[in-house]
Amino acid sequence: MSDTLTTGPHLLERLQWRYATKQFDSSKKIPADVWSSLETSLVLTPSSFGLQPWRFYIVTDDATKQKLLPVTWNQRQVVDCSHHVIFAAKKTVTVDDVDRLIDATVSTRGLPKGALDPYRGMMVGFVNNPGLDAVAWASKQAYIALGQFMASCALLGVDACPMEGIVHNKYDQILGIEADGYAAVVAASAGYRSATDKYATMAKIRYPASEIIKHVTA
Amino acid sequence: MSDTLTTGPHLLERLQWRYATKQFDSSKKIPADVWSSLETSLVLTPSSFGLQPWRFYIVTDDATKQKLLPVTWNQRQVVDCSHHVIFAAKKTVTVDDVDRLIDATVSTRGLPKGALDPYRGMMVGFVNNPGLDAVAWASKQAYIALGQFMASCALLGVDACPMEGIVHNKYDQILGIEADGYAAVVAASAGYRSATDKYATMAKIRYPASEIIKHVTA
Numbered sequence: 001m002s003d004t005l006t007t008g009p010h011l012l013e014r015l016q017w018r019y020a021t022k023q024f025d026s027s028k029k030i031p032a033d034v035w036s037s038l039e040t041s042l043v044l045t046p047s048s049f050g051l052q053p054w055r056f057y058i059v060t061d062d063a064t065k066q067k068l069l070p071v072t073w074n075q076r077q078v079v080d081c082s083h084h085v086i087f088a089a090k091k092t093v094t095v096d097d098v099d100r101l102i103d104a105t106v107s108t109r110g111l112p113k114g115a116l117d118p119y120r121g122m123m124v125g126f127v128n129n130p131g132l133d134a135v136a137w138a139s140k141q142a143y144i145a146l147g148q149f150m151a152s153c154a155l156l157g158v159d160a161c162p163m164e165g166i167v168h169n170k171y172d173q174i175l176g177i178e179a180d181g182y183a184a185v186v187a188a189s190a191g192y193r194s195a196t197d198k199y200a201t202m203a204k205i206r207y208p209a210s211e212i213i214k215h216v217t218a
Numbered sequence: 219m220s221d222t223l224t225t226g227p228h229l230l231e232r233l234q235w236r237y238a239t240k241q242f243d244s245s246k247k248i249p250a251d252v253w254s255s256l257e258t259s260l261v262l263t264p265s266s267f268g269l270q271p272w273r274f275y276i277v278t279d280d281a282t283k284q285k286l287l288p289v290t291w292n293q294r295q296v297v298d299c300s301h302h303v304i305f306a307a308k309k310t311v312t313v314d315d316v317d318r319l320i321d322a323t324v325s326t327r328g329l330p331k332g333a334l335d336p337y338r339g340m341m342v343g344f345v346n347n348p349g350l351d352a353v354a355w356a357s358k359q360a361y362i363a364l365g366q367f368m369a370s371c372a373l374l375g376v377d378a379c380p381m382e383g384i385v386h387n388k389y390d391q392i393l394g395i396e397a398d399g400y401a402a403v404v405a406a407s408a409g410y411r412s413a414t415d416k417y418a419t420m421a422k423i424r425y426p427a428s429e430i431i432k433h434v435t436a
Binding site for chain 2: 004005006007008009010011012014015016018020033034036037038039040041042043044045046048050052054055056057058059060061063064067100101104105108109136139140141143144145146147148149150151152155156157162164175176180186202203204205206207208209212213214215216217218
């Protein structure tokens with residue numbers, strides 16, 4: 001059970017505060033305790049069936065950041081941020097992945113072996129469906145993580161910039177993602193905005209709720 | 219600028235509190251002020267280029283929920299929840315979408331006409347790329363919204379259950395999504411957990427950070 005809740009106004013104030021940071025202050029690093037919370041928020045991201053078909057690669061050292069710069073369309077955020085996060089999707093999803101989850105669940109919850117057979121069967125049907133595009137499915141799950149990460153950063157006062165504009169296969173090679181059986185999907189630089197980033201104070205552009213939210217009734 | 223920040227422990231307490239709710243208490247409805255904050259959090263979701271290629275369909279009435287039940291694999295959440303949210307992606311992304319964003323930006327920020335021509339050109343190149351799978355790209359953006367929505371619900375003490383298991387084309391027809399030029403991508407029921415939902419107290423299953431988070435250094 002929860003002790004306290006976040007208020008709606010506080011949540012919205014934080015989401016209004018965030019923006020796609022263009023210039024990071026490279027002298028400012030995310031403190032270890034704050035980063036630890038963000039890392040745990042990544043781990044806690046919900047996923048379809050709970051299968052967690054992802055890995056998160058974290059880059060903080062200058063040498064690796066410099067290698068990523070040219071394959072990030074020279075967007076400076078990658079080098080000036082504190083932590084550069086790459087959201088990677090598992091390239092295959094098989095019965096082994098199902099059993100990994102089942103085993104973890106049985107063990108964590110102290111269930112008798114076989115207690116989850118119906119659930120396992122449903123997931124096996126899902127992963128064995130010839131129509132499944134595993135990497136597309138896993139990539140969508142990685143985007144859930146991106147969404148939760150962006151919100152988490154905003155709540156903790158950490159600036160971030162999501163980036164689809166990365167050369168995916170180069171990221172896969174440079175960071176050893178491909179060798180792990182994963183594929184880079186999207187990235188986000190996290191850190192602290194520079195005092196000179198003019199984008200920080202610009203009005204946010206969002207379409208009015210009346211245009212993008214539809215209440216459907218019978 | 220922010221007044222106060224959320225603490226890491228509070229954020230993690232909320233993310234630990236949430237779970238994929240199996241049974242909602244159908245007598246409990248999300249209060250209007252809380253729902254309003256959640257709706258605004260949807261509007262504030264970040265998207266690639268800021269193009270917001272999505273719509274969010276909200277269902278609260280019993281008759282429509284009943285129509286959705288059989289095309290949601292009879293998962294009771296859709297009828298017992300307070301608000302059922304459908305995340306829909308725009309089926310086409312064209313220069314018109316770019317100009318809609320450019321016009322909104324020029325108008326909101328009071329910029330001279332043409333000030334954003336380079337930015338516009340970059341986006342036009344993106345949408346005109348023959349390799350672009352528009353609906354796949356827009357669907358990923360919708361998953362960012364799902365991630366932010368799930369986190370926002372948790373922070374405000376609202377239970378939710380994300381659902382990929384929907385019959386997408388039936389949703390599109392029943393809710394008029396197809397006629398709007400969008401496609402249902404994923405859904406989430408939101409409301410309040412039933413006191414009898416045994417899943418509420420089960421230990422969350424997450425792989426250890428050591429297995430899914432990799433720190434890469436040169």
